[in-house]
Amino acid sequence: TATNPLAMVEGPRHMKPRLLPGTMAVGTVAYACVAAGLACPGAAMDAPMAEMCAPGGSGVACAECLANWRFDGHQCVPCTGDRTLALVLFVVGIVVACVFLASITRQAHGYGNFNRAWLRTENTSTLMSAVGASCMLVLQIMALLDMTKALWPLDVGGTLKSTGEVFSLKPMQIECTMENPRSMAVQRTLLMNLMPLIPLSVLAGCYVVGKIWTKEGSKYLPSPEKAVSLIFGVFSTFFLTISSSAINTGFALIRHPSGEASLKFFPFLLTTDSEVLHIRIIGVIGGLVWCVGGLALVTYVLRVLPSRVHDHKFLMMVWPIIRVWVPDKPWWFLVGVIRAFLLCLSTSLFEDGQWQLVYLVIILGFFSLALFAIKPYTDSLPACAEIVGSVGMSVFLVAALPYQNAASGETFVIVLLWLVLATLGLVVMVTAYVCLQMWRHRDDEQTYTFRGVAGLVWTTATKGLPTTGRHSDLMVQRHSARLSGRTSTSSNEGHVVSGVQDGAPSQPSVAEAPRDDGT
Numbered sequence: 321t322a323t324n325p326l327a328m329v330e331g332p333r334h335m336k337p338r339l340l341p342g343t344m345a346v347g348t349v350a351y352a353c354v355a356a357g358l359a360c361p362g363a364a365m366d367a368p369m370a371e372m373c374a375p376g377g378s379g380v381a382c383a384e385c386l387a388n389w390r391f392d393g394h395q396c397v398p399c400t401g402d403r404t405l406a407l408v409l410f411v412v413g414i415v416v417a418c419v420f421l422a423s424i425t426r427q428a429h430g431y432g433n434f435n436r437a438w439l440r441t442e443n444t445s446t447l448m449s450a451v452g453a454s455c456m457l458v459l460q461i462m463a464l465l466d467m468t469k470a471l472w473p474l475d476v477g478g479t480l481k482s483t484g485e486v487f488s489l490k491p492m493q494i495e496c497t498m499e500n501p502r503s504m505a506v507q508r509t510l511l512m513n514l515m516p517l518i519p520l521s522v523l524a525g526c527y528v529v530g531k532i533w534t535k536e537g538s539k540y541l542p543s544p545e546k547a548v549s550l551i552f553g554v555f556s557t558f559f560l561t562i563s564s565s566a567i568n569t570g571f572a573l574i575r576h577p578s579g580e581a582s583l584k585f586f587p588f589l590l591t592t593d594s595e596v597l598h599i600r601i602i603g604v605i606g607g608l609v610w611c612v613g614g615l616a617l618v619t620y621v622l623r624v625l626p627s628r629v630h631d632h633k634f635l636m637m638v639w640p641i642i643r644v645w646v647p648d649k650p651w652w653f654l655v656g657v658i659r660a661f662l663l664c665l666s667t668s669l670f671e672d673g674q675w676q677l678v679y680l681v682i683i684l685g686f687f688s689l690a691l692f693a694i695k696p697y698t699d700s701l702p703a704c705a706e707i708v709g710s711v712g713m714s715v716f717l718v719a720a721l722p723y724q725n726a727a728s729g730e731t732f733v734i735v736l737l738w739l740v741l742a743t744l745g746l747v748v749m750v751t752a753y754v755c756l757q758m759w760r761h762r763d764d765e766q767t768y769t770f771r772g773v774a775g776l777v778w779t780t781a782t783k784g785l786p787t788t789g790r791h792s793d794l795m796v797q798r799h800s801a802r803l804s805g806r807t808s809t810s811s812n813e814g815h816v817v818s819g820v821q822d823g824a825p826s827q828p829s830v831a832e833a834p835r836d837d838g839t
Contacts, residue, residue, distance in 0.1 A: 337365040343577065344372045344382050351576045353381045354587050355469075359395035381574070384502075384588035390495035391587075393466065393484060399496035406493050418522045421550060425526045425542035432536040434632060442639075444755050450644045450702035451751045453557045455744055457660070458709045460560040461680075463487040464663060467568060467584060469673035471723060473730040476737055487561050488512075502595050505586040509599045512565040513606035519554050523547045545636035553640040555614055556653065560660040562614075564667075566606030570599040572667040584667060611661060618654050625650060645696045652696035659687050674724045677717050684714040701754065705747045712740035 342357025343350050345365055353360035359382035363372045373382030376389035376396035385396035424445075429438045465472075466484030484490075494511070498504040530544030555562075572584035573591065582590045589596050621638050628634040635642065641653045662683050670676045688710045697703035716736045722729050 339363055339365060339372070346380060349576075349578045349580075351381050351578070351580075351582075352574060354383065354574060354584065355394040359383060379501075379588040380582055380590060381576075381587035383586070385495065387499060388496065390490075390493055391501075392490060393481065393488075399493055407497070410489075414518060418518065421519055421522050421554075422526055422542065425523065425530070425547045425550060426538075426540060427543045427546060428539060430537045430539055431530075431534050431541070431543050440758075442643075444758055446643045447699060447701060447751060447758075448755055449553065450699070451705040451748060453553075454702065454705035454709045455748060456557050457560065458713060458740070458744060459483055460487060460558070460660075461663065461709075461713055464560065464564060464666065465680075467564075467572065467667050468676040469574075469671065470677050470720065471673065471727070472720070473723070473734055475734050479737065501586075501588065502593075505583075505589060506595055506598045506602070509565075509569050509585075509602050512569065513602055513610075515565070516555075516558075516562055516610060520551060523551050523554075543636070545633050546639075548637040549639040552618075552638065556640060556657055556660075559614070559657050560664055562610050563607070563661050563664040566603050566610055567664060568667050570596065570603035573671060575671055615654070615657060615661070618657060622651050622654060644698060644702050646698050649694065649696040652694070655687075655690070659683060674721065677721055677724070681714055681717045681721075684710050684717070688714055701747065701751050705744065705751075708740065708743050708747060712736075712743065716740055 339345055339350060339360070339362050341362035342353050342360055343362070344353060344360040345351065348365075359374050359377050360372070361374055369378045374395050376386050376398065378384050378386060382396070383391050385391050388399045389396040390399055391397075427433070427438065428441060429435065462480050463484040463486070466477075466480040472480060489512070494508055495501065495504050498507070524547070526542035526547040527544045530542040530547060534541040534543060569585050570583065573581040574584055574587055575581050580590055580592070582588065583596060583599070586595075586599075589599075618641065621641055625638065625642070642650045645652050663680060666676045666679045666683075670679055688707070691703075691706060691710060695703075697706070716733070719729060719736050720733050723733055
């Protein structure tokens with residue numbers, strides 16, 4: 321037969337071939353089940369599908385779930401709760417996120433005013449968003465680990481599974497709203513690849529509104545430049561998930577004892593099925609648009625940046641690319657995006673769980689070494705968050721390697737994961753505290769300094785302002801000089817008194833502009 325005999329054991333007294341737990345058979349062909357093999361309890365070779373698979377399962381790898389059941393990445397589970405409510409909550413969440421994105425496109429201190437008030441707001445949001453992006457990357461790596469074939473202790477596996485379900489929209493129970501699992505696989509792939517269009521469309525709309533109606537000094541209408549900058553921010557923050565949806569959905573495979581292969585995301589679909597071709601076409605288009613197109617756009621921006629450093633509007637549009645890096649290292653943004661892209665390839669390039677972990681360790685390890693050698697960050701807290709995320713996850717994955725062969729060191733693996741998450745949580749709390757103090761000292765002339773354990777200076781802020789590099793400082797200086805030029809002209813024409821316009825707040829001089837010396 322076409323069955324690999326290694327997938328079977330003989331029953332008592334050599335009666336009927338019996339499949340090992342973690343495998344199942346369709347006819348005389350044996351198939352491996354995903355993850356820990358929970359979907360396949362093991363059965364006699366000619367057993368009916370109801371006995372061959374765990375409750376609710378059928379088809380190849382017992383992953384083609386029956387009506388009112390869904391595949392959670394390990395086995396078929398019942399559809400629970402009100403599916404309409406889940407869909408409503410999903411839509412409401414999307415709407416809330418879009419409203420939030422639209423609301424933060426406005427320049428609260430007046431469109432075009434690059435003064436200290438603007439710098440204070442931008443630096444506070446930069447500090448929070450940079451640390452938040454590092455936290456989001458760790459969560460996306462955890463979701464990626466749930467997709468690998470690596471073995472995990474029960475507690476770690478449960479945590480990774482929960483994280484993976486969030487990023488793959490499993491709680492929405494989309495499968496439960498469709499009767500045909502095969503058409504569902506194609507439609508789900510299409511949905512995941514179209515998801516980035518939602519924030520892109522909202523921010524593009526804000527850009528159009530800003531271009532048409534927003535005037536200089538406006539506080540309530542969207543800033544077109546900030547809308548573009550948020551596109552870069554969202555793109556970079558979720559690039560690992562975006563890339564994974566485009567690439568891994570159609571190209572991450574499971575090899576079966578028979579030599580056939582099926583999709584890791586949809587194990588019941590063999591690579592010879594017609595639905596796989598549709599999924600791969602969608603994935604290739606998504607990869608070209610989001611991955612290749614995104615990387616090309618960032619590369620273009622970095623290439624023209626040196627010639628546009630005096631263009632305030634251009635700098636605002638590419639703010640996420642320059643905001644937290646020292647002035648001569650904005651290319652580190654591209655390094656981070658490439659790192660996310662390389663990480664997502666782990667499940668497509670390798671089918672063995674141990675090799676997948678080794679590949680991830682190599683990527684994170686090289687990035688961590690480069691981080692220490694190049695020192696691209698201007699602020700301590702984002703650097704700390706990045707170090708905890710990259711180095712911490714590297715050490716965690718190294719500790720998980722022995723567990724793949726001997727299932728040893730379970731406690732150590734569990735402790736390491738929670739230590740990384742706890743440390744990252746500490747950095748987030750310190751960041752929140754610093755931002756609060758920055759807000760409290762926003763009108764002070766004093767220097768606010770937060771000191772951590774052993775006197776380590778985590779961040780320093782003058783007037784509550786952490787430095788974010790010379791680009792923002794120069795923008796403040798040029799804006800002040802421009803206003804000074806306007807004031808001088810107006811004074812000669814008799815429209816101002818004592819060099820200050822009626823009703824306009826006085827602007828800081830060039831000498832008052834924040835320095836890039838850490839004070």
